[in-house]
Amino acid sequence: xxxxxxxxxxxxxxxxxxxxxxxxxxxxxxxxxxxxxxxxxxxxxxxxxxxxxxxxxxxxxxxxxxxxxxxxxxxxxxxxxxxxxxxxxxxxxxxxxxxxxxxxxxxxxxxx
Amino acid sequence: xxxxxxxxxxxxxxxxxxxxxxxxxxxxxxxxxxxxxxxxxxxxxxxxxxxxxxxxxxxxxxxxxxxxxxxxxxxxxxxxxxxxxxxxxxxxxxxxxxxxxxxxxxxxxxxx
DNA sequence: GCGATCGTCAACCAGATGGTTGAATATGGG
DNA sequence: CCCATATTCAACCATCTGGTTGACGATCGC
Numbered sequence: 001x002x003x004x005x006x007x008x009x010x011x012x013x014x015x016x017x018x019x020x021x022x023x024x025x026x027x028x029x030x031x032x033x034x035x036x037x038x039x040x041x042x043x044x045x046x047x048x049x050x051x052x053x054x055x056x057x058x059x060x061x062x063x064x065x066x067x068x069x070x071x072x073x074x075x076x077x078x079x080x081x082x083x084x085x086x087x088x089x090x091x092x093x094x095x096x097x098x099x100x101x102x103x104x105x106x107x108x109x110x111x112x
Numbered sequence: 113x114x115x116x117x118x119x120x121x122x123x124x125x126x127x128x129x130x131x132x133x134x135x136x137x138x139x140x141x142x143x144x145x146x147x148x149x150x151x152x153x154x155x156x157x158x159x160x161x162x163x164x165x166x167x168x169x170x171x172x173x174x175x176x177x178x179x180x181x182x183x184x185x186x187x188x189x190x191x192x193x194x195x196x197x198x199x200x201x202x203x204x205x206x207x208x209x210x211x212x213x214x215x216x217x218x219x220x221x222x223x224x
Numbered sequence: 225g226c227g228a229t230c231g232t233c234a235a236c237c238a239g240a241t242g243g244t245t246g247a248a249t250a251t252g253g254g
Numbered sequence: 255c256c257c258a259t260a261t262t263c264a265a266c267c268a269t270c271t272g273g274t275t276g277a278c279g280a281t282c283g284c
Binding site for chain 1: 241242243244245250251252
């Protein structure tokens with residue numbers, strides 16, 4: 001997996017990771033707090049965060065015991081630009097985004 | 113893999129598949145013609161096209177012996193909307209898109 | 225009808241992915 | 255110093271992925 005877009009899209013292909021990104025939209029979070037709402041182990045979430053960090057979608061900074069996770073929205077720009085080339089570029093619609101976020105957050109993320 | 117966005121992003125995570133989409137931007141193509149520029153087998157390309165079709169990114173219509181592949185850019189809209197929520201991205205820049213396409217097309221897609 | 229062309233299917237393989245558990249490494253608090 | 259907290263590491267496992275090859279079913283041209 002050499003092209004940066006490979007890593008970006010692969011990272012976005014997992015619902016747990018997309019959920020994490022949505023959570024980080026609100027505010028920076030510690031790893032443990034990121035993991036709290038999920039049913040999987042902390043180690044699994046740690047791996048997911050590693051994937052997101054490798055893709056440049058988040059950054060992580062350790063302060064004391066706590067590793068803080070921060071959204072890096074710039075990493076989405078290349079992917080966004082790539083995708084936009086394929087459609088009729090309607091203006092960005094944040095209301096639609098809110099709807100999708102709600103859909104994501106209300107749909108079962110782990111296993112029903 | 114249940115959420116539609118899973119399939120969309122997973123399909124986009126492969127450079128061969130992104131290349132195919134770029135090719136279909138130009139015009140509809142038969143499976144054999146899609147496969148021509150790649151070094152992998154026809155069966156492999158057939159699988160890639162299946163993945164793209166499952167994700168709704170292309171449609172396929174068989175006319176006679178030939179199966180025509182058509183880009184379905186609408187399928188990118190949900191993914192695009194989802195992504196756009198993460199940043200204030202500058203207005204869509206088609207020149208930038210061209211640059212990325214060129215990068216994709218000039219960078220080795222199979223194995224250097 | 226026959227042979228060539230178009231495309232998929234099936235079986236197989238190596239390697240990546242997503243999860244688990246248990247041990248290990250810091251760091252902070254009292 | 256000791257214990258609890260925060261996070262990762264290592265080993266392991268099942269499943270998915272992306273590729274191969276060879277056989278197969280359709281369809282076209284003649």
